[in-house]
Amino acid sequence: MSQATPPEIEQGYSAPxxxxxxxxxxxxxxxLLELVRLFEEEPGLRLCGLSVVESSDFAVVRVIPSNADAAxxxxxxxxxxxxxxxxxxxxxxxGHSLSSMCIYLLGVELNIHFAYPLMxxxxxxxxxxxxVDDRTLAGQILLRKRFRLLGEEDxx
Numbered sequence: 001m002s003q004a005t006p007p008e009i010e011q012g013y014s015a016p017x018x019x020x021x022x023x024x025x026x027x028x029x030x031x032l033l034e035l036v037r038l039f040e041e042e043p044g045l046r047l048c049g050l051s052v053v054e055s056s057d058f059a060v061v062r063v064i065p066s067n068a069d070a071a072x073x074x075x076x077x078x079x080x081x082x083x084x085x086x087x088x089x090x091x092x093x094x095g096h097s098l099s100s101m102c103i104y105l106l107g108v109e110l111n112i113h114f115a116y117p118l119m120x121x122x123x124x125x126x127x128x129x130x131x132v133d134d135r136t137l138a139g140q141i142l143l144r145k146r147f148r149l150l151g152e153e154d155x156x
Contacts, residue, residue: 015139016151017086019068020049020129023061024081027054035061038074045070048155049129051116064089064118064129066155088135088142089118089150093125096147101128104145110138118155124148 025031032052039047049064064087065071075082092098105112113131127150132138139149 015088015135015143016149016154017135017139018048018064018089018129018150018152018155019071020085020087020131021063021065021068021071021075022083022085023063023075025059025061027057027059031059032061035063035080038078039063039065039071042070042074045074046120048120049116049118051114051129062114062116064155066152068152085131086135088130088132088138089127089154090130090142091125091127091148091150096125096145098128100145101142101147104141105132105138108137108141110134110141120155 023035025035036047036050039045044067046066047063048066049062051062053060053062063071068084072084090101092101102112111133113133115128115130118127118129130138142149
């Protein structure tokens, strides 16, 4: 009796990840509120993470939604300019501190481009969104060090 090879072995390791949307807004009073309300009013969609990077003329609002497909549809329907990328979501907690995570990634010379905390999580410990040079390698290292990595299904 032969067993099928699991897809993660057959196709190579792929760390669980979530989709981040970087939404480009004019840097004007009330624009962030408008964006947040769009997500709040959309059935089956919520914001799990949010980070704002501003300049004098515009702001880039990084959002992690509970449902990437629904978020993409919403942003397109509203004609909002955005880009997308995948991030790791790392659960921190006892024995798994932010500093130890950074040390493990530094040990393999992985650069952290940016990081920010998630806003909601019903279970488990604090979580952080992480953009790194190589998600696959970072995922392998962190899993080997017994960090828990979350995917979109964990945010729903």
